[in-house]
Amino acid sequence: MTLSPTGFLRIGAADLEYRMIGPAPDAAPTIVMLHEGLGSVGLWGDFPDRLQGATGCGVFAFSRAGYGNSSPVALPRPLEYMHIEATDVLPAVLDAIGFRQGLLLGHSDGASIAAIYAGSRQDHRVKGIVLIAPHFVVEDVSVKSIAGIKQAYETTELRTKLARWHKDVDNAFYGWNGAWLDPKFRDWDISEYLAYIRVPVAIVQGERDQYGTMRQVEIAKEECYCPVDATIIPAAGHSPYREAPEATLDAITGFARAVLQDEGSQGRAA
Numbered sequence: 001m002t003l004s005p006t007g008f009l010r011i012g013a014a015d016l017e018y019r020m021i022g023p024a025p026d027a028a029p030t031i032v033m034l035h036e037g038l039g040s041v042g043l044w045g046d047f048p049d050r051l052q053g054a055t056g057c058g059v060f061a062f063s064r065a066g067y068g069n070s071s072p073v074a075l076p077r078p079l080e081y082m083h084i085e086a087t088d089v090l091p092a093v094l095d096a097i098g099f100r101q102g103l104l105l106g107h108s109d110g111a112s113i114a115a116i117y118a119g120s121r122q123d124h125r126v127k128g129i130v131l132i133a134p135h136f137v138v139e140d141v142s143v144k145s146i147a148g149i150k151q152a153y154e155t156t157e158l159r160t161k162l163a164r165w166h167k168d169v170d171n172a173f174y175g176w177n178g179a180w181l182d183p184k185f186r187d188w189d190i191s192e193y194l195a196y197i198r199v200p201v202a203i204v205q206g207e208r209d210q211y212g213t214m215r216q217v218e219i220a221k222e223e224c225y226c227p228v229d230a231t232i233i234p235a236a237g238h239s240p241y242r243e244a245p246e247a248t249l250d251a252i253t254g255f256a257r258a259v260l261q262d263e264g265s266q267g268r269a270a
Contacts, residue, residue, distance in 0.1 A: 003097060009062065011092045014071040017041055018062035020097075022052040023059070029127070029260050031104035032094065033061040034110030035134075036239070037176035040068030042165045047241045047249075051105075054253045055262070060097055064089065072171040077179045079188065082109060086116035094125070103256060105130040108211065108238065109176070112136070112190055118201075119193025128200040128259035130252055133209055133238050136191045136219045138180075145210045146180045153177070188212045194223035202255040204248055206236030229255060 002224070003020040010016075023187065033048060035041075041064040052059040053214050054230035055074050064085060066073035086135035090113065104126055118129050135142065152158045153173055166172040179185055201224060217230050231251040236243040 003060075006231050008070075009093060009096050011065075011089060011096065014065040014073075015068040016062050016065065016071070016093070018060065018097075019048065021048050021059040021061075022056070023058045025058060025098045025100050025102075028056065028058050030058040030097075030099055031055065031130075031256070032058055032099065032102065032104050033059065034090075034104065034106035034113050035061070035063065035067065036108035036110055037180070038067075038162065038172060039063075039107065039110070040070075040165050040172075042068060045242065047245065050245070050249055051252065054249055055256045055260075057102060057256065062093060062101075066168075066175045067166060067172050069167050072168045073175055074170075075175055075178065076182075077175045079179055079182060079185050081179060082112050082190075083116055086113045087120060090117050091121075091123075094123075099125055101125050101127060101260075103128050103130055103259065104130070104253065106134070107132040107241065108135065114239070115197070116190055116193050118199060119190075119196040122198060126199055128202065128255065129197070130202045130204065130255060131220075132204045132241060132248070133206060133212060134203060134216055134220070135212055136194065136223075137189045137217055138186050138213065139212055141213060143181065146177060150177050150181065152233065191219050191223050194220055195225060197224055197226050200227045200229065200255070200259050202231070202251065204231050204233065204240055204251050206238060206240045207232055207234045208237045211238045227264065 008015040041061050048059045048061050063070040065071050067135050085179045104114040111131035115128045163169040233240045241248045
């Protein structure tokens with residue numbers, strides 16, 4: 001298909017909004033961006049544009065169902081929603097855009113989805129994965145912070161702020177928050193997938209991440225047989241691409257160049 005700069009993809013019963021920046025997937029490697037649990041195409045801000053300019057790759061970002069301007073989802077979300085995204089939705093998205101080669105770049109929930117995908121199938125189009133603030137297991141700090149943001153959502157202006165980015169803000173928020181706060185979710189653990197990843201992994205982790213500790217990075221290094229390149233950013237929390245964009249961009253750009261250097265993507269925009 002020919003991708004317009006913005007539009008919607010019909011995936012199953014859902015319409016997913018997207019942005020395509022730079023060359024199309026048939027013209028250059030593509031970085032596919034998978035947002036966090038409260039993210040969307042819009043909430044990436046200008047980072048996709050900066051990423052495209054720094055790497056020369058095409059950059060494709062989309063909002064999963066329930067987020068942004070994409071179709072809503074039925075609540076409550078199933079506790080295995082990230083597995084469903086990785087095994088059912090993401091393959092269909094990659095096929096729909098004509099993905100040929102490139103990287104998966106995920107933040108938080110999106111990083112977990114990327115890890116599940118790479119560990120559950122050998123997709124030779126995916127040359128590496130970038131995981132920003134990934135979750136492989138549930139930590140106490142995660143549950144505490146997610147419970148705190150629920151209170152903020154219901155008692156402060158946070159709901160109004162998020163409503164700028166989500167057509168159905170309650171669907172987006174409670175779909176994510178409700179799953180993570182379900183007591184059964186404490187057993188969620190995707191570390192088993194890490195041993196099956198066969199491409200290089202880059203992790204970008206904020207040292208002050210309020211949703212996860214360095215244990216997540218340690219798990220990746222313990223479980224992965226593939227190369228793991230971890231960049232720890234001292235001044236950043238859970239969203240280093242917003243809090244320390246230059247350091248985050250440098251880490252991702254260096255990784256992309258190394259991994260894709262034989263795929264014709266060394267050119268960097270001035």
